[in-house]
Amino acid sequence: xxxxxxxxxxxxxxxxxxxxxxxxxxxxxxxxxxxxxxxxxxxxxxxxxxxxxxxxxxxxxxxxxxxxxxxxxxxxxxxxxxxxxxxxxxxxxxxxxxxxxxxxxxxxxxxxxxxxxxxxxxxxxxxxxxxxxxxxxxxxxxxxxxxxxxxxxxxxxxxxxxxxxxxxxxxxxxxxxxxxxxxxxxxxxxxxxxxxxxxxxxxxxxxxxxxxxxxxxxxxxxxxxxxxxxxxxxxxxxxxxxxxxxxxxxxxxxxxxxxxxxxx
Amino acid sequence: xxxxxxxxxxxxxxxxxxxxxxxxxxxxxxxxxxxxxxxxxxxxxxxxxxxxxxxxxxxxxxxxxxxxxxxxxxxxxxxxxxxxxxxxxxxxxxxxxxxxxxxxxxxxxxxxxxxxxxxxxxxxxxxxxxxxxxxxxxxxxxxxxxxxxxxxxxxxxxxxxxxxxxxxxxxxxxxxxxxxxxxxxxxxxxxxxxxxxxxxxxxxxxxxxxxxxxxxxxxxxxxxxxxxxxxxxxxxxxxxxxxxxxxxxxxxxxxxxxxxxxxxxxxxxxxxxxxxxxxxxxxxxxxxxxxxx
Numbered sequence: 001x002x003x004x005x006x007x008x009x010x011x012x013x014x015x016x017x018x019x020x021x022x023x024x025x026x027x028x029x030x031x032x033x034x035x036x037x038x039x040x041x042x043x044x045x046x047x048x049x050x051x052x053x054x055x056x057x058x059x060x061x062x063x064x065x066x067x068x069x070x071x072x073x074x075x076x077x078x079x080x081x082x083x084x085x086x087x088x089x090x091x092x093x094x095x096x097x098x099x100x101x102x103x104x105x106x107x108x109x110x111x112x113x114x115x116x117x118x119x120x121x122x123x124x125x126x127x128x129x130x131x132x133x134x135x136x137x138x139x140x141x142x143x144x145x146x147x148x149x150x151x152x153x154x155x156x157x158x159x160x161x162x163x164x165x166x167x168x169x170x171x172x173x174x175x176x177x178x179x180x181x182x183x184x185x186x187x188x189x190x191x192x193x194x195x196x197x198x199x200x201x202x203x204x205x206x207x208x209x210x211x212x213x214x215x216x217x218x219x220x221x222x223x224x225x226x227x228x229x230x231x232x233x234x235x236x237x238x239x240x241x242x243x244x245x246x247x248x249x250x251x252x253x254x255x256x257x258x259x260x261x262x263x264x
Numbered sequence: 265x266x267x268x269x270x271x272x273x274x275x276x277x278x279x280x281x282x283x284x285x286x287x288x289x290x291x292x293x294x295x296x297x298x299x300x301x302x303x304x305x306x307x308x309x310x311x312x313x314x315x316x317x318x319x320x321x322x323x324x325x326x327x328x329x330x331x332x333x334x335x336x337x338x339x340x341x342x343x344x345x346x347x348x349x350x351x352x353x354x355x356x357x358x359x360x361x362x363x364x365x366x367x368x369x370x371x372x373x374x375x376x377x378x379x380x381x382x383x384x385x386x387x388x389x390x391x392x393x394x395x396x397x398x399x400x401x402x403x404x405x406x407x408x409x410x411x412x413x414x415x416x417x418x419x420x421x422x423x424x425x426x427x428x429x430x431x432x433x434x435x436x437x438x439x440x441x442x443x444x445x446x447x448x449x450x451x452x453x454x455x456x457x458x459x460x461x462x463x464x465x466x467x468x469x470x471x472x473x474x475x476x477x478x479x480x481x482x483x484x485x486x487x488x489x490x491x492x493x494x495x496x497x498x499x500x501x502x503x504x505x506x507x508x509x510x511x512x513x514x515x516x517x518x519x520x521x522x523x524x525x526x527x528x529x530x531x532x533x534x535x536x537x538x539x540x541x542x543x544x545x546x547x548x549x550x551x552x553x554x555x556x557x
Contacts, residue, residue: 073425073426074430077426078428091423093531094415102416106427116405
């Protein structure tokens with residue numbers, strides 16, 4: 001298996017506060033990798049560093065053999081990394097459909113600025129109208145993939161919370177990424193919903209042949225779908241391994257799952 | 265004719281407001297310096313036609329282009345730095361004042377005395393045609409993938425960036441477009457009043473433009489057009505009330521913001537289909553009430 005993402009000695013400090021220190025790990029293509037750790041361990045910071053929202057203080061991020069350290073977020077997305085956010089960030093006043101169509105533009109730029117201005121006349125079918133229609137059909141496919149095609153015309157912030165999370169995943173998928181970063185996709189969901197979501201993630205991952213990197217607190221979801229786990233605490237590496245190894249690791253149990261308890 | 269003069273003024277303001285709507289309403293950045301771009305357009309057109317004898321039909325696009333290019337001077341440094349929108353607003357405020365002072369001191373603009381005796385090109389048919397063209401282009405721009413990128417930034421700039429949108433590029437494009445529209449507005453204004461001086465393009469004019477967009481609806485093209493017409497016409501209608509008309513004008517603005525904080529049109533557009541749909545829904549509203557989930 002080839003390596004999708006390589007993190008080398010990654011550090012980030014904000015002023016005097018060290019958020020992430022000296023992390024090194026690899027994500028193999030086609031696997032589901034999970035990053036876990038107690039609140040404030042620096043998981044989201046790792047995501048923000050990978051996606052270029054923050055610039056690392058030290059270290060390197062290498063994606064498919066290319067150094068992407070210090071690149072701007074939009075450049076990184078173009079290379080094939082998409083993400084969702086811990087607190088859902090949708091284009092709230094737009095419909096679910098438009099949210100996805102916005103993301104589709106990245107890999108499907110169907111017309112240029114000149115045709116925008118000159119080839120879109122009222123009552124006359126033209127290039128722009130045809131392309132827009134095609135984009136909407138394509139968007140529907142992505143909405144269908146996460147099972148919210150019925151809500152395509154609803155305004156994003158009118159959707160129930162769980163569907164908003166799914167819409168965010170649909171929008172990320174519309175960027176046609178190879179590596180998908182999910183920041184707490186099951187936050188605020190009950191155990192049943194989170195198991196349904198884990199099935200969905202697994203299904204999409206296999207269908208689209210994605211590499212998935214996720215942050216999650218629902219241990220049942222994590223243990224269910226992750227091939228590999230990376231555990232951090234106070235910004236430092238604590239353990240790495242497959243779910244069984246992690247569950248048996250005494251340091252992890254102590255720091256994260258609680259002392260004296262067995263398993264999750 | 266008096267009414268003609270008022271309608272021309274309405275459309276000129278609407279042209280500038282529509283441009284600013286792209287920038288403020290759809291891209292989500294506030295500007296308090298757009299009068300400067302009107303000034304650039306006005307002076308470019310005036311100098312081109314009066315000093316160099318260039319035909320109006322060529323001078324007008326030149327004014328748009330010049331205003332657009334000037335907008336890059338303020339846009340490139342401020343937008344590249346990804347300044348938060350309120351810092352950007354302060355920068356435009358300074359820029360607007362700086363532009364006025366520059367115009368007051370250049371020999372070619374005839375300084376503070378301004379330029380008089382401009383030809384009367386801004387007649388009703390001309391202004392109407394240009395108004396329709398500007399609205400048409402703006403509508404095409406907004407309801408396209410380019411407009412969508414701008415709206416995405418307004419809605420959530422971090423999410424927009426993570427959707428592969430280059431904030432700097434899209435914001436600069438919106439600024440350029442809005443400045444070009446303001447430039448056209450200014451050029452038409454110059455050949456409507458037939459006299460320009462730097463004092464016509466102060467912060468008051470900038471604020472009025474932004475107020476027009478906000479009151480019309482952030483995220484609407486037709487809203488700011490309606491607002492532009494109201495804001496020009498109301499003071500004219502109230503001329504009988506003499507000194508109280510400006511008070512009434514201010515009260516109107518306050519009333520709009522209190523009663524309709526989202527602006528006259530909000531995020532919607534005024535359209536014939538929309539009206540038909542509105543009346544059709546009136547009848548079925550009660551049935552629909554129960555099914556809202």
